[in-house]
Amino acid sequence: MIKTAIVGASGYTGLELIKILLNHPHFEISALFGSEGGERIEDIYPSLKGVFEAEIQKSDVEKIAKYDLVFLAVPHKTAMALVKELYGKTKIVDFSADYRLNQKNYEDFYCPHIDPANLENSSYGLPEIFREYVKKSNLVANPGCYPTATILGLYPFIDYIENGVFVDAKSGVSGAGKKLSATTHFVKDNENFFAYNPIKHRHSVEIKEKTGLDVTFVPQLLPITRGMQVSIYAKLKKDIEPLEALKNIYANEEFIRIADKPVEIKNVAGTHYCDIFAAKNGNMLFINTVIDNLLRGASSQAVANANLMFGYDEGLALPKIAYVP
Numbered sequence: 244m245i246k247t248a249i250v251g252a253s254g255y256t257g258l259e260l261i262k263i264l265l266n267h268p269h270f271e272i273s274a275l276f277g278s279e280g281g282e283r284i285e286d287i288y289p290s291l292k293g294v295f296e297a298e299i300q301k302s303d304v305e306k307i308a309k310y311d312l313v314f315l316a317v318p319h320k321t322a323m324a325l326v327k328e329l330y331g332k333t334k335i336v337d338f339s340a341d342y343r344l345n346q347k348n349y350e351d352f353y354c355p356h357i358d359p360a361n362l363e364n365s366s367y368g369l370p371e372i373f374r375e376y377v378k379k380s381n382l383v384a385n386p387g388c389y390p391t392a393t394i395l396g397l398y399p400f401i402d403y404i405e406n407g408v409f410v411d412a413k414s415g416v417s418g419a420g421k422k423l424s425a426t427t428h429f430v431k432d433n434e435n436f437f438a439y440n441p442i443k444h445r446h447s448v449e450i451k452e453k454t455g456l457d458v459t460f461v462p463q464l465l466p467i468t469r470g471m472q473v474s475i476y477a478k479l480k481k482d483i484e485p486l487e488a489l490k491n492i493y494a495n496e497e498f499i500r501i502a503d504k505p506v507e508i509k510n511v512a513g514t515h516y517c518d519i520f521a522a523k524n525g526n527m528l529f530i531n532t533v534i535d536n537l538l539r540g541a542s543s544q545a546v547a548n549a550n551l552m553f554g555y556d557e558g559l560a561l562p563k564i565a566y567v568p
């Protein structure tokens with residue numbers, strides 16, 4: 244068995260990761276870490292009582308380095324402080340933005356990078372596009388949730404569209420993590436719907452760096468717990484059949500489903516699937532994707548990447564069954 248540690252186990256993505264790994268035949272959850280430690284995971288999430296019970300330890304690089312595989316489900320900055328010490332001692336999948344971008348883009352949108360040397364050692368963990376790099380990597384930067392849904396939609400069309408696309412994205416509230424804020428307060432979000440941080444959101448640079456396209460990115464908050472829907476509006480420069488273009492690229496991808504009508508969050512919530520639809524009106528192209536932000540946008544994508552890093556089948560233990568009718 245591969246001894247596996249989860250840092251940030253008490254967070255929303257940490258919990259989803261635990262649930263996936265409990266069904267994994269090779270990755271054994273050997274230790275949980277948090278900022279202070281001392282709590283038990285089943286006290287934080289009583290749904291785990293009788294299923295998986297363990298103490299959370301205080302984060303400690305020396306202790307974390309002993310495990311074969313480390314998932315860092317922690318905020319940006321915290322992740323790079325750990326990776327700087329851990330790199331080369333274990334295999335790492337980082338959920339944060341710290342190793343997703345080049346140094347300039349990172350520092351323009353986040354903060355000074357304290358471990359720039361390892362930027363070139365990281366792979367961007369979007370398997371459908373960067374699978375061969377992930378397989379050889381000891382440090383995978385798991386993509387952001389909005390960039391995952393957007394890039395998977397745009398990728399088949401990059402050569403066929405003009406530069407400059409609109410990305411109209413809607414996320415469930417769990418995308419913001421468990422820390423409460425004015426934006427994620429129940430009374431603010433329930434029966435409400437609004438855009439936040441339009442144009443300047445940090446995911447715009449991640450989408451731009453990975454696709455080479457200029458994007459106008461508008462994130463919005465849906466009054467649901469999990470799942471996201473992305474609508475992309477672009478101008479075609481070549482006359483193509485959108486569904487054919489999708490099928491050509493993704494024909495052999497187990498976790499991409501091409502739909503012949505607009506896609507819905509409830510069909511992917513609880514799963515690793517990304518469902519995609521596309522249609523055109525003359526030279527105007529509409530691309531429509533849905534994912535579960537906590538799974539394909541974070542924890543199940545992290546496990547897919549870890550599977551590749553260890554030479555296992557990419558789809559091992561990834562959830563396929565949606566939890567709503």
Ligand SMILES: NC(=O)C1=CN([C@@H]2O[C@H](COP(=O)(O)OP(=O)(O)OC[C@H]3O[C@@H](n4cnc5c(N)ncnc54)[C@H](OP(=O)(O)O)[C@@H]3O)[C@@H](O)[C@H]2O)C=CC1
Pocket residue numbers: 250251252253254255256257276277278279280302315316317318319321338339340386387388417418419420421422536537540541
């Ligand atoms: N939520 C989502 O949909 C997505 C999240 N991500 C990224 O995944 C990461 C985790 O997100 P999410 O689970 O939502 O966040 P949460 O806020 O729900 O959880 C973050 C976790 O990080 C832990 N943590 C904070 N500081 C430290 C530290 N110094 N040492 C160890 N653990 C620490 C916290 O543990 P403690 O309680 O012990 O302080 C907490 O459990 C973030 O980088 C986020 O940007 C990426 C894509 C999608």
Ligand SMILES: CC(=O)N[C@@H](CCC(=O)OP(=O)(O)O)C(=O)O
Pocket residue numbers: 338339340386387388389414415416417418419420462464
């Ligand atoms: C709904 C919501 O607030 N979503 C988060 C993005 C999700 C995420 O965690 O992305 P990173 O890993 O890049 O931080 C946001 O807009 O900041």
